[in-house]
Amino acid sequence: MTEAVAGGADVSKLRELNSLSIVRAMRGRRPATVTELATRTGLSRPGTDVVVRGLVTDGWVKVVEPDGSSVGRPARRYRFNAGAGHVLGVDVGGHKILVLLADLDGTVLHRHRLPVASDADPAARLEAVDLAITQCLSAAGMRPEEIWAVTVGVTGPVDATGRTTLFTPLPGWASVSPAEHLADRFTCPILVENDCKLAAVAERWQGAAQDADDIVYLLAGMRTGAGLIIDGTLRRGFGGAAGEIGALKAVRWLSAPAHIENCPGVPEDIHPDDKAAWVFERVREGDRDAKAALRRYVKDLAVGAAALVLTLDPQVVVLGGGYSRSADLIIDPLTRELTRLCLRVPEIRASNLGADSVALGALRVALDQIDARLFGDGMPAPLALS
Amino acid sequence: MTEAVAGGADVSKLRELNSLSIVRAMRGRRPATVTELATRTGLSRPGTDVVVRGLVTDGWVKVVEPDGSSVGRPARRYRFNAGAGHVLGVDVGGHKILVLLADLDGTVLHRHRLPVASDADPAARLEAVDLAITQCLSAAGMRPEEIWAVTVGVTGPVDATGRTTLFTPLPGWASVSPAEHLADRFTCPILVENDCKLAAVAERWQGAAQDADDIVYLLAGMRTGAGLIIDGTLRRGFGGAAGEIGALKAVRWLSAPAHIENCPGVPEDIHPDDKAAWVFERVREGDRDAKAALRRYVKDLAVGAAALVLTLDPQVVVLGGGYSRSADLIIDPLTRELTRLCLRVPEIRASNLGADSVALGALRVALDQIDARLFGDGMPAPLALS
Numbered sequence: 001m002t003e004a005v006a007g008g009a010d011v012s013k014l015r016e017l018n019s020l021s022i023v024r025a026m027r028g029r030r031p032a033t034v035t036e037l038a039t040r041t042g043l044s045r046p047g048t049d050v051v052v053r054g055l056v057t058d059g060w061v062k063v064v065e066p067d068g069s070s071v072g073r074p075a076r077r078y079r080f081n082a083g084a085g086h087v088l089g090v091d092v093g094g095h096k097i098l099v100l101l102a103d104l105d106g107t108v109l110h111r112h113r114l115p116v117a118s119d120a121d122p123a124a125r126l127e128a129v130d131l132a133i134t135q136c137l138s139a140a141g142m143r144p145e146e147i148w149a150v151t152v153g154v155t156g157p158v159d160a161t162g163r164t165t166l167f168t169p170l171p172g173w174a175s176v177s178p179a180e181h182l183a184d185r186f187t188c189p190i191l192v193e194n195d196c197k198l199a200a201v202a203e204r205w206q207g208a209a210q211d212a213d214d215i216v217y218l219l220a221g222m223r224t225g226a227g228l229i230i231d232g233t234l235r236r237g238f239g240g241a242a243g244e245i246g247a248l249k250a251v252r253w254l255s256a257p258a259h260i261e262n263c264p265g266v267p268e269d270i271h272p273d274d275k276a277a278w279v280f281e282r283v284r285e286g287d288r289d290a291k292a293a294l295r296r297y298v299k300d301l302a303v304g305a306a307a308l309v310l311t312l313d314p315q316v317v318v319l320g321g322g323y324s325r326s327a328d329l330i331i332d333p334l335t336r337e338l339t340r341l342c343l344r345v346p347e348i349r350a351s352n353l354g355a356d357s358v359a360l361g362a363l364r365v366a367l368d369q370i371d372a373r374l375f376g377d378g379m380p381a382p383l384a385l386s
Numbered sequence: 387m388t389e390a391v392a393g394g395a396d397v398s399k400l401r402e403l404n405s406l407s408i409v410r411a412m413r414g415r416r417p418a419t420v421t422e423l424a425t426r427t428g429l430s431r432p433g434t435d436v437v438v439r440g441l442v443t444d445g446w447v448k449v450v451e452p453d454g455s456s457v458g459r460p461a462r463r464y465r466f467n468a469g470a471g472h473v474l475g476v477d478v479g480g481h482k483i484l485v486l487l488a489d490l491d492g493t494v495l496h497r498h499r500l501p502v503a504s505d506a507d508p509a510a511r512l513e514a515v516d517l518a519i520t521q522c523l524s525a526a527g528m529r530p531e532e533i534w535a536v537t538v539g540v541t542g543p544v545d546a547t548g549r550t551t552l553f554t555p556l557p558g559w560a561s562v563s564p565a566e567h568l569a570d571r572f573t574c575p576i577l578v579e580n581d582c583k584l585a586a587v588a589e590r591w592q593g594a595a596q597d598a599d600d601i602v603y604l605l606a607g608m609r610t611g612a613g614l615i616i617d618g619t620l621r622r623g624f625g626g627a628a629g630e631i632g633a634l635k636a637v638r639w640l641s642a643p644a645h646i647e648n649c650p651g652v653p654e655d656i657h658p659d660d661k662a663a664w665v666f667e668r669v670r671e672g673d674r675d676a677k678a679a680l681r682r683y684v685k686d687l688a689v690g691a692a693a694l695v696l697t698l699d700p701q702v703v704v705l706g707g708g709y710s711r712s713a714d715l716i717i718d719p720l721t722r723e724l725t726r727l728c729l730r731v732p733e734i735r736a737s738n739l740g741a742d743s744v745a746l747g748a749l750r751v752a753l754d755q756i757d758a759r760l761f762g763d764g765m766p767a768p769l770a771l772s
């Protein structure tokens with residue numbers, strides 16, 4: 001670095017760094033004048049002007065025309081062009097594929113959801129993924145080359161090769177590499193990550209835990225799982241298997257959902273996905289069997305939750321997953337159980353992201369990837385299409 | 387910062403920063419010439435010379451006289467003066483007080499150990515702490531004012547006030563503030579930290595996990611506990627209670643040591659501290675009862691260990707505590723149990739720091755405190771006594 005300052009490449013390098021400073025000073029903020037940007041970055045006003053013009057030419061920055069409301073000739077304002085690039089977040093679930101397409105500000109522009117049979121084999125599931133992506137891109141009028149990063153959420157711990165070889169409930173899916181499959185269509189980086197981990201990222205980004213740095217995300221539904229944010233960072237674990245406390249029989253997560261799903265009185269002809277909603281409805285009506293089922297469920301859920309809380313001592317536990325639509329019925333008894341089992345009980349909050357949380361977390365991880373390339377060291381910035 | 391560069395205070399600030407750069411470039415390395423230090427820091431040779439002379443005057447740096455072995459006039463060499471300041475690490479245990487005194491390189495210069503009755507009340511235990519510190523300082527010929535930082539290790543999670551209010555097995559100790567007590571003698575910063583957390587720090591600093599960033603430290607002894615290092619950083623948890631998985635009955639740590647301590651055949655007149663050694667000796671002799679006791683102990687230890695491993699997916703588990711003197715008898719069956727219970731089994735290593743681990747970790751935390759003041763922002767460097 002020190003040597004390069006004396007060399008010829010130095011000035012262009014400096015200009016590139018200045019470009020990044022200015023882009024960073026613009027992102028997520030209101031349109032700004034050159035003078036304001038010079039103040040924010042500490043660069044000179046003439047230097048800022050040159051760099052901003054270059055960024056406009058390259059498509060990174062848009063001119064915001066004055067609205068004519070001010071007296072005299074108003075200074076021209078500029079904003080970051082969030083539409084310079086796009087990312088995809090893909091949730092490969094047991095029952096659905098959800099694809100979200102967002103700009104560089106993370107604003108979701110298009111979404112596409114396809115149902116998929118829970119017993120679908122890998123080929124059928126990947127076909128549904130392909131179709132959902134095709135339809136989402138088509139709705140956006142976009143080609144795969146215009147996507148800068150893709151993140152795919154899957155069920156089960158994701159190893160260094162992007163596979164769920166250790167464990168996954170998706171039939172036949174253990175050795176599938178979604179990244180290799182999608183590499184036929186996309187030339188951009190493709191990341192694969194565990195669904196609970198992505199949901200945890202989403203809760204800190206846009207959900208119930210935006211103010212917290214130490215977060216346990218609990219997936220409460222037909223499956224039970226967890227994602228961990230410690231000191232503001234998603235924790236994957238040395239082999240990608242952090243948060244898999246549910247695999248320990250002693251904490252009773254494996255058997256917990258059965259209390260709800262097999263509650264006495266559930267109609268035989270009801271769709272499996274609707275059983276829990278039926279039970280929670282009966283709880284609200286005061287049904288004794290449903291209330292007992294919920295009580296037993298929460299007692300089991302609490303043992304694994306207590307193991308996580310006692311291990312990590314988080315600030316917030318976010319209750320997500322399908323059952324969290326009835327979080328108002330779960331949070332109070334869960335808090336009571338944790339008070340009995342733990343030394344210190346964190347705040348328990350309900351997720352408000354619904355079924356989008358995994359795909360939203362995937363978007364955030366894809367955007368982080370781009371930010372690392374833009375603002376991190378050593379990697380070239382992607383070319384902005386103007 | 388940008389404004390200050392234009393102002394008058396700027397040059398002295400720059401010189402101070404240069405001093406820190408040079409101190410940093412010297413620490414933990416062999417004596418160096420001014421030319422070598424200029425190369426390491428990127429500062430000019432004349433500038434480096436001025437700063438190094440100033441550091442010698444202030445006592446931070448020592449001149450290393452040439453040994454006469456080289457031909458011609460050898461360049462003068464300089465080294466960091468680790469003796470410019472000192473720190474104390476104090477382990478307030480159930481049965482002993484251990485005080486270590488170290489220089490700024492962390493080299494232990496003096497140690498003092500005092501036994502203390504396990505049922506000692508807080509006043510008696512604090513008196514033992516005071517006496518152990520007095521005797522350690524006296525052996526070093528040092529006054530309390532010459533100590534730059536003190537860290538005290540205690541049993542139980544340490545809250546924001548430096549107390550173990552949530553839980554501690556030390557009788558009557560829950561509301562004791564060791565920091566407030568020691569503030570009568572020391573004017574330097576005094577930190578209080580949980581013993582297992584400090585032991586974890588020690589294992590990464592000088593022990594069995596120097597190469598790892600994701601570490602679970604297991605205290606295996608008459609008590610069972612844990613300390614967590616994630617991504618190279620000690621994790622305290624939001625309320626200081628991280629690692630307290632042992633409080634969860636389902637993971638069986640509360641009852642685990644009883645298998646060893648109450649093993650059939652243990653002589654009635656044996657000292658409680660020596661029971662485990664007696665049992666492990668019988669295991670080596672092939673005694674059936676002792677082997678069964680060990681098997682049951684490891685089975686229980688493994689449940690809590692599996693909860694930690696499944697939650698965090700660490701690279702290494704370090705087995706410490708009193709029982710780890712017989713780690714060779716524990717590691718194999720523990721690995722087998724974890725293989726049965728976990729998705730991915732980390733490497734399990736025996737601690738090699740013995741009974742010093744808590745006090746050593748306390749030294750490291752005290753040194754980190756000083757480093758943060760030296761190299762961190764906003765705090766004045768302590769005055770070096772030349």
